Amino acid sequence: MKYSIMVEYALHSLTYLIDLPKEQPIGIKDLAEFQGLSETYLSKVFGKLSKAGIVKSVPGVKGGYSLASAPDTISFLDVVNAVEGVQPIFQCQNILRHAKESKVETRCADCTVKKTPCIINLTMLAAEQQMHAYLQGKTLAWLHSELDVILSPERRAEIQQFFIK
Amino acid sequence: MKYSIMVEYALHSLTYLIDLPKEQPIGIKDLAEFQGLSETYLSKVFGKLSKAGIVKSVPGVKGGYSLASAPDTISFLDVVNAVEGVQPIFQCQNILRHAKESKVETRCADCTVKKTPCIINLTMLAAEQQMHAYLQGKTLAWLHSELDVILSPERRAEIQQFFIK
Numbered sequence: 001m002k003y004s005i006m007v008e009y010a011l012h013s014l015t016y017l018i019d020l021p022k023e024q025p026i027g028i029k030d031l032a033e034f035q036g037l038s039e040t041y042l043s044k045v046f047g048k049l050s051k052a053g054i055v056k057s058v059p060g061v062k063g064g065y066s067l068a069s070a071p072d073t074i075s076f077l078d079v080v081n082a083v084e085g086v087q088p089i090f091q092c093q094n095i096l097r098h099a100k101e102s103k104v105e106t107r108c109a110d111c112t113v114k115k116t117p118c119i120i121n122l123t124m125l126a127a128e129q130q131m132h133a134y135l136q137g138k139t140l141a142w143l144h145s146e147l148d149v150i151l152s153p154e155r156r157a158e159i160q161q162f163f164i165k
Numbered sequence: 166m167k168y169s170i171m172v173e174y175a176l177h178s179l180t181y182l183i184d185l186p187k188e189q190p191i192g193i194k195d196l197a198e199f200q201g202l203s204e205t206y207l208s209k210v211f212g213k214l215s216k217a218g219i220v221k222s223v224p225g226v227k228g229g230y231s232l233a234s235a236p237d238t239i240s241f242l243d244v245v246n247a248v249e250g251v252q253p254i255f256q257c258q259n260i261l262r263h264a265k266e267s268k269v270e271t272r273c274a275d276c277t278v279k280k281t282p283c284i285i286n287l288t289m290l291a292a293e294q295q296m297h298a299y300l301q302g303k304t305l306a307w308l309h310s311e312l313d314v315i316l317s318p319e320r321r322a323e324i325q326q327f328f329i330k
Contacts, residue, residue: 002256003166003254005258008256009260034264035264076288087167091170093170099199099201119315123300124300127241127299127303131296133295134292134295135292138292
């Protein structure tokens with residue numbers, strides 16, 4: 001089981017958006033060129049981010065995408081959910097229902113609703129929730145502050161220079 | 166992103182194994198019949214569990230599979246890893262390396278080794294670790310004790326009766 005490579009593309013691309021002055025958009029073409037990625041594929045990633053309200057499209061010659069809200073309101077989980085969807089990782093097909101002479105009569109139409117009597121499904125959902133809580137606690141603002149530690153001021157200025165036209 | 170349906174099949178099938186007297190094997194045919202599952206598909210699941218040392222094959226007319234070790238030494242994580250493999254959920258293709266004039270020169274051959282300078286990859290690995298830790302803490306012995314709460318003694322006896330020939 002793996003997340004789509006789109007998750008990596010999304011998170012990395014957003015690091016460039018948070019590092020620019022507010023409202024400064026970046027074009028997909030520049031993001032693709034700078035990262036050595038496919039422009040077409042990156043467009044699909046930003047389509048998903050835009051649909052989820054994480055980025056917004058800015059029209060015009062110097063247009064592109066900018067963050068739709070403040071970096072401290074956008075979490076890693078928001079990005080993962082935007083790209084991967086919000087279905088549970090664990091596939092509960094409620095196979096207990098088919099067990100011989102089972103008393104489990106209702107099919108679990110929505111596994112996120114904890115009405116199923118199946119302890120296995122509840123355990124898997126709780127496990128996933130641990131991962132989600134961690135990702136929810138990491139915001140783009142946090143990522144921005146981490147970049148202060150990792151990237152030299154020179155490299156950071158160099159990157160900003162590339163994107164600011 | 167989803168776990169294979171094999172994870173559900175594996176966990177549910179193991180609940181029947183832990184509920185039987187020690188060393189009492191269950192045949193795939195009976196497990197498939199009781200749960201209303203495909204025998205062929207369930208054989209593949211048990212092939213993976215056997216390869217990972219979670220169950221062992223017991224030959225003979227009354228043969229089948231039994232747990233290979235004590236239920237308190239087998240975790241949900243062991244089962245998930247047996248079925249899904251142990252690769253990280255997050256695909257790090259180290260795209261930073263391709264960034265313009267990047268100083269990231271080494272390719273991250275093994276993302277589980279935390280030598281990559283990429284904070285995004287480290288964050289995703291840490292998030293997954295939260296889920297793994299939770300699953301590691303839930304053993305088949307724990308599941309067995311939970312069944313005491315959920316299943317009536319009558320239903321439990323009924324199930325055991327089906328599998329004990």
